[in-house]
Amino acid sequence: MPQRVRHEGAECPVARAVDVIGDRWSLLIVRDAFDGITRFGEFQRNLGLAKNILSSRLRELVAHGILEVLPAADGTAYHEYALTQKGRDLFVILVSLRQWGEDHLFEPTEPHSVLLDTKTKKPLRKLTVTDESGRPLDSTEAFVRKVSDEQ
Structure with missing residues (x-):
């Protein structure tokens, strides 16, 4: 099996983040934790994941400070x-993935789960990227300044 390339020293925040939460199981474990799942067996039943893989992903999420282990x-x-x-700071990432999935992976009339505001019981408003004044931006209105560009 090829050695996995690690990006922990990368200058790119996306590369570093993907190292920590970029595999599908880690993101689904975090999703389930937001849904109130707390125990190994519950994660396993909900995800249908082999024990060794679940153990490995939970260990990594704890090591990176995303999950903590508490007494029952x-x-x-x-x-x-x-x-x-x-x-918990990953909430916006999961909402963004959810909204992208709703827009691009379901037919218009196809049923799917919906994320609701706990107070109003209404769906959340679409996330948008904004500039410092609050003006919505699209991908053509932003750029990455690389570390090597600063020198």
Whole structure:
């Protein structure tokens, strides 16, 4: 099996982020944690994932400070996984992926789950990228200044 290329020293924030949360299982584990799943067996049942792969992904998410291991809330000998603040900060990423999926991977009348505001029970408004004054931008109105460009 080829060695996986790591980007932990990369100048690109996207490359570093993909190293930590870029595989589908890690993102789905984080999604499930947002949905209230906390125990290994619950993650396994919900994802249909082999124990060794789930163990590996949970270990990585804990090592990167996205999840933390806590004693079970019910006082049993089990432990639970909970999102840290770093993990909760991934909410906007998951909402963005969800909205992209809704726009591009479902037929207009095809049913799918919907993310709702807990207070109003209404769907969330579409995420937009804005400039510092709040003006919406599209991909042609932004650019990346590379570290090598600054020198």
